[in-house]
Amino acid sequence: MTLIGHPATGKTTLAKLLAKNEIDRLYFPTHGLDLKTIKVDDYFLRLWDLGGQQSYLKTYSRDYLLGSDIIFIVTDSTPRNVLNSRELINYACHFVGKECPIIAIANKQDLVKTDGRMDFKRVQDILHIKTYGLTAIDPSERMKLINIIKKELDKIALRRKLKE
Amino acid sequence: MNFTENEIFGAALIGFDMIDGPFLKWKREYTSVGKGVSIDDFAMNFYLAFRGGNESVKKPRAILYDEFYIVAFPRNLELCCLFMKPKDLDNNIKQLNKIASRIITEMEVTEQEESSKSSDSDEDTIDEIKRIIPNLLNGTKMSTPELRRYFKLSNSQIWKVMSDLESSKKIKRADKKGRSVIWTAN
Numbered sequence: 001m002t003l004i005g006h007p008a009t010g011k012t013t014l015a016k017l018l019a020k021n022e023i024d025r026l027y028f029p030t031h032g033l034d035l036k037t038i039k040v041d042d043y044f045l046r047l048w049d050l051g052g053q054q055s056y057l058k059t060y061s062r063d064y065l066l067g068s069d070i071i072f073i074v075t076d077s078t079p080r081n082v083l084n085s086r087e088l089i090n091y092a093c094h095f096v097g098k099e100c101p102i103i104a105i106a107n108k109q110d111l112v113k114t115d116g117r118m119d120f121k122r123v124q125d126i127l128h129i130k131t132y133g134l135t136a137i138d139p140s141e142r143m144k145l146i147n148i149i150k151k152e153l154d155k156i157a158l159r160r161k162l163k164e
Numbered sequence: 165m166n167f168t169e170n171e172i173f174g175a176a177l178i179g180f181d182m183i184d185g186p187f188l189k190w191k192r193e194y195t196s197v198g199k200g201v202s203i204d205d206f207a208m209n210f211y212l213a214f215r216g217g218n219e220s221v222k223k224p225r226a227i228l229y230d231e232f233y234i235v236a237f238p239r240n241l242e243l244c245c246l247f248m249k250p251k252d253l254d255n256n257i258k259q260l261n262k263i264a265s266r267i268i269t270e271m272e273v274t275e276q277e278e279s280s281k282s283s284d285s286d287e288d289t290i291d292e293i294k295r296i297i298p299n300l301l302n303g304t305k306m307s308t309p310e311l312r313r314y315f316k317l318s319n320s321q322i323w324k325v326m327s328d329l330e331s332s333k334k335i336k337r338a339d340k341k342g343r344s345v346i347w348t349a350n
Contacts, residue, residue, distance in 0.1 A: 007182050012218060029182065029241070032216040049218075053185030055208055 001045050001149070002064050004088060005074035006081055007052035010107040013136040014074060015049045017145055023137055029053065033060050040146055043153055057088075065095040070103065070152055073129075077106045077117035082126050089129060099159065101152060104131040110138065173232075174247035176203050178211045186211035189242070201232075203247075210234060211243055228253070275313060293317070293325055298334040301349040305338045308345050 003011040012030050016023050019036050030051040038045045048064045050056060065071060071092050075085045085104065092102050104127050106120035118126075120133030132148050135141050172194070179189035188207040203210075213227055214236045226235040228250065237244045293315050300306065300314075312322040326347065329335045339346035 028218070029180070030218055031186075032212040034217045034221075051185065053181070054183060055185035055187075059208070 001070045001072065002048045002050060002061075002068040003072050003074055004050050004057065004061060004065070004092065005052055005072075006076075006084060006088070009052065009074045009076040009081060010105075010136045011049050011052065011074045014072075014105065014107065014134070014145065015047055017136050017139065017142050018045075018047065018149075020142070023139065025137060030056075032056055033064065040149055040153075043150070045149070057091075061091070062095060065092055068096065068100055069156055070101055070149075071096065072103050072105050073127075074105045074107055075123060075127075076108045077112065077120075077123060077133075079116075079118060082106075082118055082123050086127060089127060099156075101156070102129055103148075103152060104129050105136075106131050106133045107136050109133040110135040171249050171251060172246050173249055174203065176207070176210075176245045176247070178207050178243045178245065180211070180241035180243075186243075193247075201229075210236070210245055214238070214243055214245075272309070272313075276309075276319070290321075290325060294329060294334075297325065297329060298349050301335055301347055303349070305346045305348045307341060308347070311347070 003014060005011050007029060008027055012034065013023055015021075015034070015036055018040075019038050030049055032051055033056070034049040036045075036047045036049065038047055048068070050060055050064060073085055073088055073092070075081050089102055089104075096102070104123060106118065106123040108115075108117060109120060111117045112119050120131050123133075124131035134145060134148075136145075174191070174193040174195070176191040177189045178186050180186050186208045188204055191203050193203065214223055214234075215238065223238075224236075226233055231250070233248050233250055235246045235248060237246075296315075297311065300311075308322055308326060311317075311326070312319065315322070317325070326335065326345075330337070333350050335347050336350045337345055338348040
């Protein structure tokens with residue numbers, strides 16, 4: 001599973017939420033990429049968290065997108081970032097086929113009412129891909145994220161007839 | 165570590181742009197850094213070598229290459245790299261190489277002993293191995309023990325796989341080194 005998105009959209013926080021790591025609110029950019037292995041029910045997820053800076057995306061995204069079973073595009077739900085994320089979706093589509101779903105995470109949904117961010121339905125309308133809303137800094141959202149991932153992985157497994 | 169300032173033959177400051185990533189901010193080369201190494205081209209590689217991943221992971225302070233080594237000092241998101249000439253390192257490397265060779269040899273013996281006890285791989289895995297080996301040997305040569313280690317197989321298992329591949333003309337014997345057969349793709 002690969003997480004891509006522009007800088008500071010919350011990819012690493014999402015990975016930390018999933019891995020039950022402590023979430024501090026300090027932003028420190030991921031340099032290059034970071035790898036985590038996380039067990040979610042029957043699945044062992046190898047989670048590639050790619051740094052959002054342009055030079056990292058250019059260098060690493062191609063290789064890691066190619067081997068992905070699922071790609072999450074993380075946005076911070078601000079109008080500008082959502083619009084810019086369309087470019088990333090097109091970019092990812094070049095490397096993967098239909099069998100690898102590209103899912104959007106409209107992160108920072110806690111700021112929708114106070115900060116002019118878009119709710120996840122609006123983000124979905126703009127991105128034209130399945131979109132889930134999330135607040136990755138909130139540890140209580142972990143189950144929600146796990147359920148999203150499980151749901152998508154179950155669909156993939158079913159498609160590949162890996163499950164009995 | 166003992167060194168004089170003239171052992172530093174280059175320095176670079178790699179900055180970090182939040183949108184674009186690492187970039188070379190400043191450099192000074194007193195003499196050429198090394199054959200085929202351009203600080204401009206390698207700025208991002210150097211930056212990642214020292215700072216890759218997330219902050220929680222331990223980071224190296226110095227990295228030794230064949231013709232030079234770099235000692236790096238981070239300041240916030242910037243990284244100051246000092247390029248140094250390896251001095252009196254050849255002898256140390258030779259000594260360390262001896263230790264490494266001893267460890268590798270000891271592990272080979274242990275692995276061989278353990279491989280005789282290891283359980284059989286299932287048929288799917290063996291089929292996958294048979295698919296990968298001809299690809300692996302394409303344009304290169306490898307010995308049976310090497311291949312056995314790559315796939316964690318027992319001696320009998322690897323020989324069964326190699327014989328099957330040889331019969332189906334996907335691989336051939338290229339050489340023999342001691343008691344080991346060297347294989348290549350057909």
